[in-house]
Amino acid sequence: MSQSPYQRIRLHPNIQHERKKRQRELWLALVGIVLIGVLSWVELKFFGVNSYLFLGLFNVNLILLLLVLFLVVRNVVKLALERKRNVLGAKLRTRLVVIFFSLSIIPTLLMFFLSIKFVQTSVDYWFKAQVEGSMEQALTVGQAVYNTVKDRLEGKGEGIIETIRASQFVWGGKGMDRFLISRSKDLDLTLIGVLTPSRREQNWHAEPEWESSWRDVKKGIAWAELQERQRFWSAVWPGKDADLVVGIVPVDKGATGYLVLGATLPQGLLFKLDQIVRGVNEYKQLRTLKYPLKVALYFILGIMTMMIILGATWFGFRLAKEISAPIQALAIGTKRIARGDLGVRIDDESGDELGLLVQSFNKMAMDLENSQIGLKQAKERLERQNAELESKSRYMEAVLDNITAGVISLDGQGRINTFNKAAETILGIEASSIMGSSPMKLLQGEFARMVQEVLTQLQEMPSSQWQRQIDLNVGDMDIRLLVNAVVLHREGDEDSGIVAVFEDITELEKIQRMEAWKEVARRIAHEIKNPLTPIKLSAQRIESKFGSKISDPILTQCTRLIVRQVEHLQEMVKDFSSFAKLPELKLRYGDIVEVLEEIVGIFEQSHGRISWDLHVAPPLPELKFDREAMKRVFMNILLNAAEILGDDENGRVAMKVGYVEALHRVRIQIADNGPGLSSEERSRIFEPYFSSKRGGTGLGLTIVKSVIDDHHGYIRVHPNSPKGTTFVIELPAGKEQARWSRPV
Numbered sequence: 001m002s003q004s005p006y007q008r009i010r011l012h013p014n015i016q017h018e019r020k021k022r023q024r025e026l027w028l029a030l031v032g033i034v035l036i037g038v039l040s041w042v043e044l045k046f047f048g049v050n051s052y053l054f055l056g057l058f059n060v061n062l063i064l065l066l067l068v069l070f071l072v073v074r075n076v077v078k079l080a081l082e083r084k085r086n087v088l089g090a091k092l093r094t095r096l097v098v099i100f101f102s103l104s105i106i107p108t109l110l111m112f113f114l115s116i117k118f119v120q121t122s123v124d125y126w127f128k129a130q131v132e133g134s135m136e137q138a139l140t141v142g143q144a145v146y147n148t149v150k151d152r153l154e155g156k157g158e159g160i161i162e163t164i165r166a167s168q169f170v171w172g173g174k175g176m177d178r179f180l181i182s183r184s185k186d187l188d189l190t191l192i193g194v195l196t197p198s199r200r201e202q203n204w205h206a207e208p209e210w211e212s213s214w215r216d217v218k219k220g221i222a223w224a225e226l227q228e229r230q231r232f233w234s235a236v237w238p239g240k241d242a243d244l245v246v247g248i249v250p251v252d253k254g255a256t257g258y259l260v261l262g263a264t265l266p267q268g269l270l271f272k273l274d275q276i277v278r279g280v281n282e283y284k285q286l287r288t289l290k291y292p293l294k295v296a297l298y299f300i301l302g303i304m305t306m307m308i309i310l311g312a313t314w315f316g317f318r319l320a321k322e323i324s325a326p327i328q329a330l331a332i333g334t335k336r337i338a339r340g341d342l343g344v345r346i347d348d349e350s351g352d353e354l355g356l357l358v359q360s361f362n363k364m365a366m367d368l369e370n371s372q373i374g375l376k377q378a379k380e381r382l383e384r385q386n387a388e389l390e391s392k393s394r395y396m397e398a399v400l401d402n403i404t405a406g407v408i409s410l411d412g413q414g415r416i417n418t419f420n421k422a423a424e425t426i427l428g429i430e431a432s433s434i435m436g437s438s439p440m441k442l443l444q445g446e447f448a449r450m451v452q453e454v455l456t457q458l459q460e461m462p463s464s465q466w467q468r469q470i471d472l473n474v475g476d477m478d479i480r481l482l483v484n485a486v487v488l489h490r491e492g493d494e495d496s497g498i499v500a501v502f503e504d505i506t507e508l509e510k511i512q513r514m515e516a517w518k519e520v521a522r523r524i525a526h527e528i529k530n531p532l533t534p535i536k537l538s539a540q541r542i543e544s545k546f547g548s549k550i551s552d553p554i555l556t557q558c559t560r561l562i563v564r565q566v567e568h569l570q571e572m573v574k575d576f577s578s579f580a581k582l583p584e585l586k587l588r589y590g591d592i593v594e595v596l597e598e599i600v601g602i603f604e605q606s607h608g609r610i611s612w613d614l615h616v617a618p619p620l621p622e623l624k625f626d627r628e629a630m631k632r633v634f635m636n637i638l639l640n641a642a643e644i645l646g647d648d649e650n651g652r653v654a655m656k657v658g659y660v661e662a663l664h665r666v667r668i669q670i671a672d673n674g675p676g677l678s679s680e681e682r683s684r685i686f687e688p689y690f691s692s693k694r695g696g697t698g699l700g701l702t703i704v705k706s707v708i709d710d711h712h713g714y715i716r717v718h719p720n721s722p723k724g725t726t727f728v729i730e731l732p733a734g735k736e737q738a739r740w741s742r743p744v
Helices: 015-047 052-084 090-126 129-167 174-186 208-212 214-219 223-229 269-287 290-338 353-402 421-427 446-460 506-546 553-580 592-606 627-645 679-684 700-710 735-740
Strands: 191-195 201-206 233-238 243-250 258-265 406-410 416-419 466-474 477-487 498-504 588-590 611-616 623-625 652-660 665-672 714-719 725-732
Touching: 052 090, 052 290, 090 290, 129 174, 129 233, 129 243, 129 258, 174 191, 174 201, 191 243, 201 208, 208 214, 290 353, 353 421, 406 421, 421 498, 446 498, 477 506, 477 679, 506 553, 588 592, 592 611, 592 627, 592 652, 592 665, 623 627, 627 652, 627 665, 627 700, 627 725, 679 714, 700 714
Parallel strands: 611 652
Antiparallel strands: 191 201, 191 258, 233 243, 243 258, 406 416, 406 498, 466 477, 477 498, 588 623, 652 665, 665 725, 714 725
8 A cells, every 4th residue: 555645844834823814804804995996096196197007007917016025024024023023943044035026026127127128218109190190080081981972972862853843753652662772783783772751661672681681771860950950960880791871862951851872882991091090099198198107117017026025025925934933743643643744744955954854753653653554454355345245146136037947045933034026926925925934925835845845854864955836827827837946055053044945947848849739740751741742642543443334333432531531631731831931031111900800801701700800909010921921820729719609690709909009019809708718728729739729730829939939029828808818919019020030
């Protein structure tokens, strides 16, 4: 572990001293504010200085000077008091302060006098007569450009009014409109039109830029001046790409209307003219401040000079304090170690006897700190070990919560202390309801006796293992569990309890039986398929050759019976082959509802006595499925329902299609109101060669389940309420489908 960094130890004032210090600083700030106000009044009263720049610079420098002066005076007073009390290091600090003051005053005064000469020369150069003349001429040129445009507008306006009077145009008429458009183009006007005495526009024509901003221009017109003087009025209006000169000419002395003309100036001319005017005014104002400016600059230079001298003096105080600080730091460090702060160090690189004393102090503090660090490391090791144990415990909990096998453990008294999520799912029991209770609450009758047998065997032979398959009914489903139970062994604890691990092997056994039946079907189909065709052909040849020669009808009946039975066997062989090796699926995106509607339409025609209801809950995502395979699935399920319902006039098959967003699956429910299936029939309905119908091969629903499995879906069968059977099909969609589907 790294050592604590060295740190400088400083004296900390007590609370009372700190409060007095804040009060002094507050009074000092108030005095500074009053002085700024008084000095500003003196400058304005006697020097006529109204430049905020001068006032700001002067007052800021004055505040800095007062601050440094305060620091220096305070340190001088403190040093004098320390010399009077014979504080260790006070004489050394006095000599250092005198040296710094002497070294700073000579170059600073030299720089002060040189700066005064430079300021005097520069200010005289700023206020030469040539500068003012150039600015006046620039202003005259800009105003001349504006006056030229204004005079032209006035002449054009009077000429247009005279032409209107001579031509006797009607104000607001079409002739007036055409005339103004023509004159606007001839005279290169940006804006032309007539304003009525009520300030309403007539015969108005303007370029798009000024048409949109005419309202703002109109607000800036001096209407009172126009009505009073009844003569030409003009103004300049700034625009986006150019400046607009607006001229208004009264139509006559009776103020019956106004002719408005507009011409553009180059962009920025108005802005530049305003800048020139402001520059001339500011220059004239600044020229009156020539001598006050010199005086203010002299004051500023004087303040800066004093601040440098006082700053150097204050720096001398600080340096002297740094030299004498180790002595005070040793005393403070000793007190802090006594309080238990072993990380304190004194940073001293002087190399003299005082430095040797500081090094000895640091060595002592380091030895004490190393001892404390050793204790902390031992504590941290214990904390890490506890954290590792806790982490392992959380890891085991995560494993138990995420494995598919159910885990139940009992303590030494036979109470349940572990019941993972898989056990909850398999047994349909919440862990919170049985934790701390006996497992006898879970099972009754034969299974309770079996649990007692397990407990007895493991208690008598702790090193043995109990394993057995048991069948349970959970809800409306029969499941088979493979259970393993062993005694928990922990060192130094003879009675640690029992742990039981069980898995639901119902689906696994079904898959194993399915694979076995597929192999049987493949072999049966192979052995039977070859002799069937010769038998059929032989029977047909016997009938064709001897049927006309032998009058006994038994020959014909027997040969035809042989042919029919052979054809029936060929159909069975075909089913065996289909079951043994289903065709590879061709998955494509499509509408599953469209396929279901097609099959339902067929059954509505062929089994009209049965009510076929299809309900779709939109929206549904597109699915990726094999269209022909899903047709066979729906055909098989609906055909079974139709055969079970028969000619029942109240027969009904209800189908529901919806999207389960939480599972990312499309759920299809097909329910009939037939006699239904028993619990045993429901558990075996998808097994090969199991059929509840007479003459059935028992392969139809087995093939249906294989097709749904190949689509990575699920198919289940439940009892319908109040009677009948419900088939539930779930097919993946969205993210779930993307995990399994492959493009074709």
